[in-house]
Amino acid sequence: MDFKLSDREELLRKSIREWAEKEIPPYMEAMEETGEFPVELIKPMADMGINGVVTPQEYGGTGMGHLARVIVLEELGRVCPAIPMSMQVHHMCTYALDVFGNDEQKKKYLPGLAQGETLGVLAVTDPSGGSDLAGMQTSAKLEGDKYILNGRKCFITNAHVSDTWVIIAKTGEGRKALSAFIVEKDFPGVKLGRKEDKVGLRGANTGELVFQDAEVPAENLLGQEGDGMTIALRGIVECGRPGMASVGLGILNASLEEAVKFANERTAYGQPISRLQQIQVHLAGIYSDLELARLAAYRVGWMVDQGMRVDAESALAKSFACEAAVRSARRAIEIHGSYGIMKEYAVQRLLRDAVVTIPAGGTSEIAKIVLGRAALSAAS
Ligand SMILES: Cc1cc2nc3c(=O)[nH]c(=O)nc-3n(C[C@H](O)[C@H](O)[C@H](O)COP(=O)(O)OP(=O)(O)OC[C@H]3O[C@@H](n4cnc5c(N)ncnc54)[C@H](O)[C@@H]3O)c2cc1C
Known part of the structure; x- marks a missing residue:
């Protein structure tokens, strides 16, 4: 190894x-x-x-x-x-x-x-719920040489700054109910919906895509009809969750750097607060989270490169890094005392950014379902 x-x-x-x-x-x-x-x-x-x-x-x-x-x-x-x-x-x-x-x-x-x-965009989430993919209502129906799409996708990253979207929609019932389509922003019946005003990750555009009898050429079906669930899940598991783990890693790096810098500069009792043991406990917590999150995220990236399945590893890396990012940004704020909640200090933004990573790419509860299954099969 x-x-x-x-x-x-x-x-x-x-x-x-x-x-x-x-x-x-x-x-x-x-x-x-x-x-x-x-x-x-x-x-x-x-x-x-x-x-x-x-x-x-x-x-x-x-x-x-x-x-x-x-x-x-x-x-x-x-x-x-x-x-x-x-x-x-x-x-x-x-x-x-x-x-x-x-x-x-x-x-x-x-x-x-x-x-x-x-x-680019990969749009899976419907207003009816992101965790329950099969419950989506956005539909597509083949009519002649076009698919007609109706419905709405919400919380979609890059919605308003992209021309090329991969859209998952319902084309049938049962196990093969979903299909994927390459949709261009200018196709007839395609519209941009609301733009979200998030508390964190503010510079990442998040918004709605709306389809009202939208016309998508049949040749823009991605894969075969019925492949939509596989396309969505492989996108989420092999790319989305490692990607969100990496965003978490970025926040962890920044939290550690901001915390150490402040702790070395701020003095109390005639010495930098970095000499105080409780401050070092906070720093040790951020450092440990960063190191462990990095190991988990790099492992998934490497495994995807080897063509290996990463269902559990990906859920672990994502949920660990994003939860750790929230924990560590919070610790960095504690180290800053009252300065930590002032807008001129980056740590308040890092906490807001970290909180927004939690649902994106699948919530921590959904990750635990995947990890619970992995635990059961590992020990049986
Ligand atoms: C910044 C950001 C960017 C995003 N970008 C995209 C994107 O580009 N493309 C895209 O398709 N989506 C995107 N999303 C949507 C995201 O994937 C969904 O928000 C997420 O999957 C959760 O769906 P939901 O918000 O509808 O919550 P719901 O699915 O309604 O869940 C609500 C609550 O119920 C819990 N829950 C649901 N099911 C279970 C269960 N079986 N057991 C226990 N608890 C459960 C959830 O964990 C959560 O706490 C983005 C979200 C954010 C915040």
Whole structure:
């Protein structure tokens, strides 16, 4: 077993870190104020290989893979967690297209997504409930050479900043009830719905997509009719949850750095508070959460690269990292005393960002269902 990153991965981390520290901060104040994603960053991120990290080179990506993706998202999230939130859903879209698309679909859509012409969307959640995928009401019906879509998708990342969407809709009943479609923003009957005003991850756009007799060419069916549940679940398990674990990792890195910096600068009783044992207990907690979350997230990225199943590992990495991010941001605030709840200090934003990671990609309760099943089969 080898835990050492390759020279290529270390170089990737270094270059993304340098880029993120220089390019993202100028946008952060506006992101907090307006809740808008900085679309100006889409192309520069693509030029850094971020958008196409899991897209093969023949379709315009860099094909660096899923461990590389976790590293990239972690580094972006260390500077601003809203950016990897947005990018990780973009990757869910490109991954679904790559795994399930035919050659024509891949040639048509992947190069533009990988090279920064637009961001991607993977929309599963209906207003009727995100955890119960099979209960969705958005429907699609084949009429001649078109599918007619009706319904609404909610809480969708990149909804208002994307032209290319993978939409999961109901086409039948039973085990094969769902299908997936590649939908363009400008197809007839497609509309943008409300834009959400979130407490955290404010710079990641979240909104509704509305379909009123929307017309989708039959050739935009992704995979076969009835593949929708598989496409949604593989997107969530192999890309979405590792992606959210990486957003959590970014928050953990930032919480540790902010906490240590403040604890070294703030003095009490004539010494930096970092010398106080209770402050060190908080720091030890953040440090431990970061190290464990990183091990779990990197393992999933590596396993996806090997083509292994990651149902339990992915739920574990996601739920652990996101819950740890909430815990650690809270600890960082404690270390800051009253400064921690002042807007000029980053730690209050980190807690707001961390709370928003909990439902995205599947709630902690849903993760426990997956982990409960894994526990039962591991011990039987
Ligand atoms: C920032 C953000 C970005 C998102 N981006 C996307 C996106 O790009 N695409 C997309 O499709 N969706 C997206 N979502 C939606 C997200 O996946 C759902 O919100 C999530 O799956 C939960 O669904 P829900 O909000 O409808 O809650 P519900 O499913 O209604 O759950 C409500 C509560 O009931 C609990 N619960 C549900 N079922 C069970 C059960 N069987 N046992 C125990 N408890 C249960 C849940 O854990 C939760 O506490 C995003 C959400 C957020 C916050």
